[in-house]
Amino acid sequence: EAQVTQNPRYLITVTGKKLTVTCSQNMNHEYMSWYRQDPGLGLRQIYYSMNVEVTDKGDVPEGYKVSRKEKRNFPLILESPSPNQTSLYFCASSLREGLRGEQYFGPGTRLTVT
Amino acid sequence: DAKTTQPNSMESNEEEPVHLPCNHSTISGTDYIHWYRQLPSQGPEYVIHGLTSNVNNRMASLAIAEDRKSSTLILHRATLRDAAVYYCILRDVLNYGGSQGNLIFGKGTKLSVKP
Numbered sequence: 001e002a003q004v005t006q007n008p009r010y011l012i013t014v015t016g017k018k019l020t021v022t023c024s025q026n027m028n029h030e031y032m033s034w035y036r037q038d039p040g041l042g043l044r045q046i047y048y049s050m051n052v053e054v055t056d057k058g059d060v061p062e063g064y065k066v067s068r069k070e071k072r073n074f075p076l077i078l079e080s081p082s083p084n085q086t087s088l089y090f091c092a093s094s095l096r097e098g099l100r101g102e103q104y105f106g107p108g109t110r111l112t113v114t
Numbered sequence: 115d116a117k118t119t120q121p122n123s124m125e126s127n128e129e130e131p132v133h134l135p136c137n138h139s140t141i142s143g144t145d146y147i148h149w150y151r152q153l154p155s156q157g158p159e160y161v162i163h164g165l166t167s168n169v170n171n172r173m174a175s176l177a178i179a180e181d182r183k184s185s186t187l188i189l190h191r192a193t194l195r196d197a198a199v200y201y202c203i204l205r206d207v208l209n210y211g212g213s214q215g216n217l218i219f220g221k222g223t224k225l226s227v228k229p
Contacts, residue, residue: 048216103158
């Protein structure tokens, strides 16, 4: 089954404790991205990657890092989480050509930073 | 990307058709019209997209006005599972600068389906 998976689905952590949210897709997609969703602000893109070893900032990259060492994986790293990063996070992927078409989203990771 | 305007909420009865409108009066000639939906506690899900002609797929139909300044997502027979927030999004396929894959989600239309 074609899918985007994220782990963990729920995470509660404390300020400053480094964490990684994993994202993996099994569709051989070149393009992957991370969004965060906050009430009243909608979904906003954090980082994206056009292919292996190619990443770039989205609209709200501060406080986040990403890496793309393999095509299927695109982890989101919070080196020193803060409470304002409490949010619902979604990973998405598509074919490069699919920028004109469909993006597939993961189920989401709900992060709480205390 | 050009902006879209959608009603905040709509209601429908189960098994009746639903027409979800979207206005995009500043649409450019290279903007595709995309629709996504987000069910409660889930990630966004692609529904349909089109450029000029009406489009049909297994989930829905997309009717695009002749001047392309508006479009309508049509769910032919609403089910309880169709209750979600529906987003109308414009994608400029010629905009390869910056974060070209970024989907700009507005507030969308919250669709409620009554049994």
